[in-house]
Amino acid sequence: KSKGFETKSAFDVYKTEEKSKEREVRLAKKAEDEESCKKDPACWGERNWLPATFACDDLIEKAYNFAFEWTDGVLGAKFTNYKMKINGVITYIGDKIKFQNKFGAWKNHIYECDFDTEKKVVLNVEVRPGRLP
Secondary structure: OEOOEOOHHHHHHHHHHHHHHHHHHHHHHHHHHHHHHHOOHHHHHHHOHHHHHHHHHHHHHOOOOOOEEEOOOOOOOOOOEEEEOOOOEEEEEEEEEEEEOOOOOEEEEEEEEEEEOOOOEEEEEEEEEOOOO
């Protein structure tokens, strides 16, 4: 007999139920944290920065038919700014890429990537010559 349980199997059922309750509490807390973060542009922008980077970088690279070179370094951030849009869409902005033109010259470019934070998909990518101020 263990701590008021008639059998080991009764104890196992109790432990399983307790673990299930703990899991439900953790999931509820996580959902609450997620909703709270969505209301804070800084939190939501930072939370989705990495998924946006992985989703956007290939599309940015393919924006021109010429060679490209990332200038962000090994551990640098491709996106340095972002702005909230509507319905969970964030536009991530950066200027850490150079594209080669048809004459072989390299030119810095600014890029913007509209990322749907709910579906985790890219909606639009824009690239133009220049540097961020």
